[in-house]
Amino acid sequence: MNQRSISTDTIAKPYLLFLGDVKDDLSAKTSRGIYEWRPEICVGQHRLPGCETALELPELSYREAAERGAKTVIVGVANAGGILSPNWISDLLEALEAGLDLASGLHMRLSDVPELRKRAQELGRKLHDIRHPPGELPVGTGRKRSGKRLLTVGTDCSIGKMYTSLALEKEMKERGMKVDFRATGQTGIFVAGSGICVDAVVADFIAGAAELLSPANDEDHWDIIEGQGSLMHPSFAGVSLGLLHGAQADALVMCHQPGRSEMRGLKGRPLPHLQDCIDANIRAGRLTNPEIRCIGISLNTKKMERQAALDEIRRVEDEFGLPCVDPAVTGVSSIVDRLASL
Amino acid sequence: MNQRSISTDTIAKPYLLFLGDVKDDLSAKTSRGIYEWRPEICVGQHRLPGCETALELPELSYREAAERGAKTVIVGVANAGGILSPNWISDLLEALEAGLDLASGLHMRLSDVPELRKRAQELGRKLHDIRHPPGELPVGTGRKRSGKRLLTVGTDCSIGKMYTSLALEKEMKERGMKVDFRATGQTGIFVAGSGICVDAVVADFIAGAAELLSPANDEDHWDIIEGQGSLMHPSFAGVSLGLLHGAQADALVMCHQPGRSEMRGLKGRPLPHLQDCIDANIRAGRLTNPEIRCIGISLNTKKMERQAALDEIRRVEDEFGLPCVDPAVTGVSSIVDRLASL
Numbered sequence: 001m002n003q004r005s006i007s008t009d010t011i012a013k014p015y016l017l018f019l020g021d022v023k024d025d026l027s028a029k030t031s032r033g034i035y036e037w038r039p040e041i042c043v044g045q046h047r048l049p050g051c052e053t054a055l056e057l058p059e060l061s062y063r064e065a066a067e068r069g070a071k072t073v074i075v076g077v078a079n080a081g082g083i084l085s086p087n088w089i090s091d092l093l094e095a096l097e098a099g100l101d102l103a104s105g106l107h108m109r110l111s112d113v114p115e116l117r118k119r120a121q122e123l124g125r126k127l128h129d130i131r132h133p134p135g136e137l138p139v140g141t142g143r144k145r146s147g148k149r150l151l152t153v154g155t156d157c158s159i160g161k162m163y164t165s166l167a168l169e170k171e172m173k174e175r176g177m178k179v180d181f182r183a184t185g186q187t188g189i190f191v192a193g194s195g196i197c198v199d200a201v202v203a204d205f206i207a208g209a210a211e212l213l214s215p216a217n218d219e220d221h222w223d224i225i226e227g228q229g230s231l232m233h234p235s236f237a238g239v240s241l242g243l244l245h246g247a248q249a250d251a252l253v254m255c256h257q258p259g260r261s262e263m264r265g266l267k268g269r270p271l272p273h274l275q276d277c278i279d280a281n282i283r284a285g286r287l288t289n290p291e292i293r294c295i296g297i298s299l300n301t302k303k304m305e306r307q308a309a310l311d312e313i314r315r316v317e318d319e320f321g322l323p324c325v326d327p328a329v330t331g332v333s334s335i336v337d338r339l340a341s342l
Numbered sequence: 343m344n345q346r347s348i349s350t351d352t353i354a355k356p357y358l359l360f361l362g363d364v365k366d367d368l369s370a371k372t373s374r375g376i377y378e379w380r381p382e383i384c385v386g387q388h389r390l391p392g393c394e395t396a397l398e399l400p401e402l403s404y405r406e407a408a409e410r411g412a413k414t415v416i417v418g419v420a421n422a423g424g425i426l427s428p429n430w431i432s433d434l435l436e437a438l439e440a441g442l443d444l445a446s447g448l449h450m451r452l453s454d455v456p457e458l459r460k461r462a463q464e465l466g467r468k469l470h471d472i473r474h475p476p477g478e479l480p481v482g483t484g485r486k487r488s489g490k491r492l493l494t495v496g497t498d499c500s501i502g503k504m505y506t507s508l509a510l511e512k513e514m515k516e517r518g519m520k521v522d523f524r525a526t527g528q529t530g531i532f533v534a535g536s537g538i539c540v541d542a543v544v545a546d547f548i549a550g551a552a553e554l555l556s557p558a559n560d561e562d563h564w565d566i567i568e569g570q571g572s573l574m575h576p577s578f579a580g581v582s583l584g585l586l587h588g589a590q591a592d593a594l595v596m597c598h599q600p601g602r603s604e605m606r607g608l609k610g611r612p613l614p615h616l617q618d619c620i621d622a623n624i625r626a627g628r629l630t631n632p633e634i635r636c637i638g639i640s641l642n643t644k645k646m647e648r649q650a651a652l653d654e655i656r657r658v659e660d661e662f663g664l665p666c667v668d669p670a671v672t673g674v675s676s677i678v679d680r681l682a683s684l
Contacts, residue, residue: 139577198545203544204578235481236481236546236549238580238581239548241579242545283625284622
């Protein structure tokens with residue numbers, strides 16, 4: 001019973017991952033993320049001469065990909081300046097000819113390239129520019145809507161919020177619960193096939209975008225909303241706060257990486273204490289949902305030895321009296337148990 | 343010693359205020375604000391047939407305005423949909439011919455109108471689209487910079503933050519202090535001649551915009567930064583938080599309107615308590631400036647009887663132990679006294 005539909009189009013699956021001629025793994029981070037999370041929606045990769053990175057996927061021409069069922073080419077790479085270089089454009093035109101839609105996370109829009117726009121229109125193909133949210137976003141209202149919402153928050157950026165959200169959705173689906181993952185960032189949107197890049201919306205509409213993304217729903221339905229940034233990150237806290245207010249979260253899961261020495265992009269600034277970060281999110285979140293609570297902690301222990309990781313998970317669980325997990329190590333069932341009891 | 347200059351152009355003064363053919367006072371709110379705050383920079387108004395509102399300014403043609411020294415026509419009006427109607431465009435072309443620049447606060451850009459762009463280029467006139475911040479905003483760093491900063495914050499939107507900021511700047515200038523008003527909204531930008539509409543920047547860059555707007559300066563220099571929204575407003579708190587973090591405020595002045603029954607645009611939602619709102623701003627502001635403090639309260643008592651207003655100002659001053667003013671009633675000298683002692 002969605003009362004408002006999300007105004008972003010759905011990206012048709014499965015995908016062919018376009019790597020262009022990028023020189024390093026970092027530039028292919030988004031493509032790698034999609035492949036790691038949803039190998040089943042990736043039929044292959046498409047690289048141009050000079051590309052120096054690769055995924056563990058078959059190398060396919062557009063024609064071959066279409067024959068294997070691919071519907072959309074994902075331009076999930078970062079070029080210097082977020083630019084579509086001319087040799088990419090001529091190549092991507094062939095994708096349209098082969099019957100594929102295009103989806104890009106670059107700052108430069110596919111639809112701003114006249115050749116691509118014209119040919120897509122002629123052939124009835126879709127161009128998705130996911131870093132450019134729909135123009136007609138509403139202003140947030142703060143009004144309570146039906147259904148339940150969980151938001152992943154973090155002590156820093158890039159700390160496991162999407163990972164945790166997807167793990168929660170998977171576990172809940174397996175238990176037969178009503179649940180939807182709501183993507184707020186580039187990789188998440190490609191994985192889910194829809195969503196809104198909240199860090200790319202105009203500042204006045206952050207909370208409104210979050211409301212639109214997780215509309216009124218059945219009372220026993222959960223939206224698992226992918227958090228962004230951190231309320232304690234001096235560069236991006238505004239995004240995190242707007243998202244928290246718009247989400248009207250019933251439940252938070254706090255994500256953290258033990259041992260990370262400084263906040264992302266901020267030399268010498270230590271991460272906030274877990275308790276301070278939980279408190280700040282709860283206090284701020286009460287503005288639009290007085291019932292908000294933190295129901296679990298998700299640790300990213302990939303850089304730790306297994307036993308040390310398990311010890312740390314146990315220690316945090318005892319210290320905070322909350323289920324603590326690393327989705328990749330323990331699974332997330334203890335958090336879902338807690339959530340199911342709300 | 344500005345280490346980074348503000349990347350928005352300065353709008354040349356004085357102004358001719360363009361009212362177009364708007365039908366009501368509310369649509370001319372920005373023009374009225376400019377005129378009320380800086381009558382000395384307004385040489386006249388320019389209205390089209392059908393206009394049903396007016397300011398207390400001489401009605402001038404573009405030629406007459408140029409002769410009286412006007413440099414820029416301010417399109418400080420709101421049309422349905424933020425559109426430049428065709429009859430406005432042909433009229434504004436005459437302004438360019440008469441030697442005037444154009445500045446607009448509409449969502450639709452002057453520079454997106456081919457006729458205007460072409461003619462301005464040919465004639466060497468500037469087009470300022472102040473609701474479209476420069477594309478190259480930086481991400482906030484949270485790094486401490488030299489100089490001092492005061493940010494006006496509020497219990498709600500449209501409650502007196504710009505008014506209070508301008509009053510503080512005026513009083514400080516009169517005392518010979520080093521001070522600059524830093525505009526963050528439409529009217530403020532026209533008044534100051536420069537600034538950044540922070541609610542119009544892409545969400546990731548709110549804090550960065552605030553840093554850019556109030557760059558490193560002399561140690562005894564104060565930036566008086568115009569606040570936006572409210573940390574307690576469910577629609578816009580993200581903007582307010584990014585601005586607070588980027589401002590790295592040494593001092594806050596809390597703005598409030600006694601007796602306002604509900605938050606702007608949010609039916610039935612009462613305003614937050616003053617103390618809660620001060621506490622929330624101080625807690626959040628500490629992230630980028632641990633020395634932040636609230637140094638005064640500014641009440642907007644325009645809807646109160648004079649004696650009741652004075653009583654309320656005294657009562658709040660006693661309750662909070664902070665200088666309390668209404669800039670329009672008491673002036674702001676008690677706050678500037680406190681600030682000068684920091």
